[in-house]
Amino acid sequence: MAGGVPTWEEVAREHGRFLYNVAYRLAGNDSDAQDLVQEALLRVRKGLERYQPGSLEGWLARIVTNVFLDEVRRRKRRPADAFPEDPDWVLPPAPAADEVSTGFSDEVQAALASLPDEFRAAVVLCDVADLPYEEIAQSLGVPVGTVRSRIHRGRRLLRDALVAPGETA
Amino acid sequence: MNGRPTPDDRLSAYLDGELDAAERDAVDGYLATSPDWRTEHDEIAYARHALRALPTHEAPQGFWEGVLSPELTRARARRRSRLPRVAAAMSGVAVAAVVIASLVMPSSDRVTPRVPALSDSHAVRTSVSDEPVSRLATLSMVTPFRR
Numbered sequence: 001m002a003g004g005v006p007t008w009e010e011v012a013r014e015h016g017r018f019l020y021n022v023a024y025r026l027a028g029n030d031s032d033a034q035d036l037v038q039e040a041l042l043r044v045r046k047g048l049e050r051y052q053p054g055s056l057e058g059w060l061a062r063i064v065t066n067v068f069l070d071e072v073r074r075r076k077r078r079p080a081d082a083f084p085e086d087p088d089w090v091l092p093p094a095p096a097a098d099e100v101s102t103g104f105s106d107e108v109q110a111a112l113a114s115l116p117d118e119f120r121a122a123v124v125l126c127d128v129a130d131l132p133y134e135e136i137a138q139s140l141g142v143p144v145g146t147v148r149s150r151i152h153r154g155r156r157l158l159r160d161a162l163v164a165p166g167e168t169a
Numbered sequence: 170m171n172g173r174p175t176p177d178d179r180l181s182a183y184l185d186g187e188l189d190a191a192e193r194d195a196v197d198g199y200l201a202t203s204p205d206w207r208t209e210h211d212e213i214a215y216a217r218h219a220l221r222a223l224p225t226h227e228a229p230q231g232f233w234e235g236v237l238s239p240e241l242t243r244a245r246a247r248r249r250s251r252l253p254r255v256a257a258a259m260s261g262v263a264v265a266a267v268v269i270a271s272l273v274m275p276s277s278d279r280v281t282p283r284v285p286a287l288s289d290s291h292a293v294r295t296s297v298s299d300e301p302v303s304r305l306a307t308l309s310m311v312t313p314f315r316r
Binding site: 149 | 181224236
């Protein structure tokens with residue numbers, strides 16, 4: 001790494017795992033996550049000269065989220081290309097909070113994928129990428145108050161999705 | 170109506186440490202006195218925890234090699250494409266050097282025999298010895314030759 005600014009390959013090698021995870025949580029499947037990551041890395045490559053040393057993973061999370069939202073808008077113009085939803089997904093039973101484990105992660109991921117795109121982006125930037133509200137607001141181009149509302153409503157919807165019909169929390 | 174607002178997005182901000190002191194105190198007060206706020210708090214905390222507990226999802230095997238290999242291939246291709254250019258440039262320099270050398274030193278490797286003097290002295294010797302073969306030999310010395 002020369003002068004604090006990493007090369008494109010260093011970003012891919014050292015932060016690719018983080019980038020892929022955020023992309024997957026946004027897209028909900030590996031195929032779309034791979035496309036998001038590749039497009040994000042192209043933007044990283046073009047933008048590295050302007051990168052100011054700081055939170056590299058925050059910067060990467062913002063880029064991949066913008067790629068995702070750009071793709072969402074593009075697919076809305078062409079509905080046949082919409083991100084796939086899983087029609088076979090069924091609401092799982094709600095475990096106690098301390099029972100959340102990797103075995104439960106598929107259900108959480110499916111619930112996350114069911115959120116409206118703008119809510120999902122806010123929730124992923126907050127709870128997966130761990131960005132503060134101010135950075136999320138900059139990433140999404142909305143006021144901090146809107147970020148707070150989207151995160152809260154996203155979590156509320158996700159909680160509802162994780163509770164099977166007839167069950168209570 | 171007890172004067173308390175219904176639970177709202179301050180709860181998520183409360184959990185994320187994004188409230189200022191006044192808002193945090195207000196939420197603390199609601200949580201201390203309202204079952205609705207406590208229920209909402211627990212449910213939002215549950216969702217937040219479920220998301221944050223998600224394991225890192227790994228890319229399929231071979232994905233990163235595929236992402237990086239085109240770059241490496243292009244780098245290799247750039248190195249390969251430079252070799253013929255370097256070889257061609259060196260060949261050009263060599264040819265130019267030969268041409269320049271031939272122009273600058275056009276007679277450096279040319280031998281100019283003193284044909285008239287040799288011919289004269291040989292003619293004198295053959296006239297003295299009256300040898301026919303040597304008489305003929307003088308004719309071959311007329312044209313210059315390269316070493």
